[in-house]
Amino acid sequence: MVNLFPNELEESMKYICGTSSIYFSCILKGEADGIIWANRKDSPDFLLVWSPYQEGFQLMGQPLCKEEWKGFRTWFVSTIIPFLIEQGMDYFEYGADTKALADMFQNIFADIEIFSSNQKMFHWSSIEVNLKQPKGYRIEKVDRVFLQKEYQNKESIINELERAYGGIEPYFEHGVAYVALYDNRVVARADMLFSDNGYGNISVNTEEAHRRKGLSVYLAMKTIKDTCKLGLIPVWDCTDDNLASEKAAKKCGFQMIREDPISWFNLNSLKNVGKPFEDK
Template identity: 25%
Template sequence: MEKIINKDLSQYRRLLYSDSPSYSGIVAGDCKGDVWVDNILNPTLALVYSFAVGGYSIMGDTSDVTVYSDFLDFLRQKLFVELKSKGVDCFEFSVENKKTEDHILKLFSNESMNKEYEYSYRKSCYNKIKEINQYNIIPVDQEFIRQLLAGKYDNTEFLSERLLESWGTYEQFFAKSIAYVATFNKSIVAVIVGTARYQNVISIDIETIEEHRKKGLAFALTQYFVNDCVDRGLIAQWDCVESNIASRKTVEKAGFKFMKKKPYYWFSI
């Protein structure tokens, strides 16, 4: 497997999946992430890492058993060694193609495999905005970033890390994505960020600081975000694991429609 640096792989359709914008956007070169392929000139299998997801996706398909053998060697001899050196003790992944998934699970048949389903939802119609009086809901535009960099807010990393790890630069974020924040006094206490985009679908990352949870901020931010997506002709996609009951309740309350579920795997390395 070879790592791709700043290369658009959008012409390789077998590596792209319209229902997986978090990873397809990285493969297509629309957002930031790491990509390794079996063959730079004609890739059939790709390993993609997303900062926002915090895991890997295996994309593409091939009937060549040597590709899978080489892929396993790459993982054990290189990637797992690098992960361990960084203090990472498990490998988390999903597989976009069912036939590829069967091959990958056979490769890891000797591992103590864990599995949980990830649920995906989408929405592409307007919400009725519900205001929360004690908080300010603010779009992340160029003026907001100027204020952020000027030190107006106390916890800038809560937002900036998500934007830069997903898009590389603020300019790329403005060109491709959307974000909103909830502020309380001088603090950013909740964020909703489009962390990836493939075609006209944007993946959502949303988080609220612990002491401000259960006050409706996630729901309010989602309303603003979705309405902005509709205005721009975009579709919001919300992915969450089955065990995250709070996230599932919020997305269903916000009127998102269930689209699919797929397994997510992990094992110790």
């Protein structure tokens, strides 16, 4: 496996399919921050992609042939495990664009326990939702003027944009975000930081003390309207156990279209680190 930059991938779109995660397809196109590993430098067909925003990986392209499994596992143990430890993480989380890719990975690591859950995917149904602004909050769009202002947790907004893009400037070209401030502190946000193939991904976050006040839905609807003005169809995703996020999505007019499996395993479960891969 070799490390590649997006501009080194010939025809990056050939690795993107209908079930590709928008977070990772943006990385391949060079529109979001991330790391790409490929099974070879010239004309690779398998990619392992890391998103610092998601803190996870995606298997993309075509499955490795069985003869490559042993080499991949050896590389994984020597490269990915230290990389994750350096990130302060004790688990490996991943999605796969196809069942064939998921099955391949399951076979390579058949000796360890892999856990799974589902990521629900929603598309906006173009309905009009009229909402009143929650009282007691100042609503602002995250633009150049806003980022020059001083407020208590300004660094959190900057960090969010840097995690997505690796810097601030790309946000102004690709992103949309709104925030709610209370006592000069950002307590809720909604954003569209990732877009691909005509879709824009909507994300929300509200501090616990300010939940159940309608902030997530109100900010999301403002972000949705700006996303539509950019000619993009809003989409939404959340894990199947995130009932609050799913409820907010439905209030905004989103409808679920599919569920994608997300898998993970603990790094300490790799008890056979360094041992040869054994074909079953």
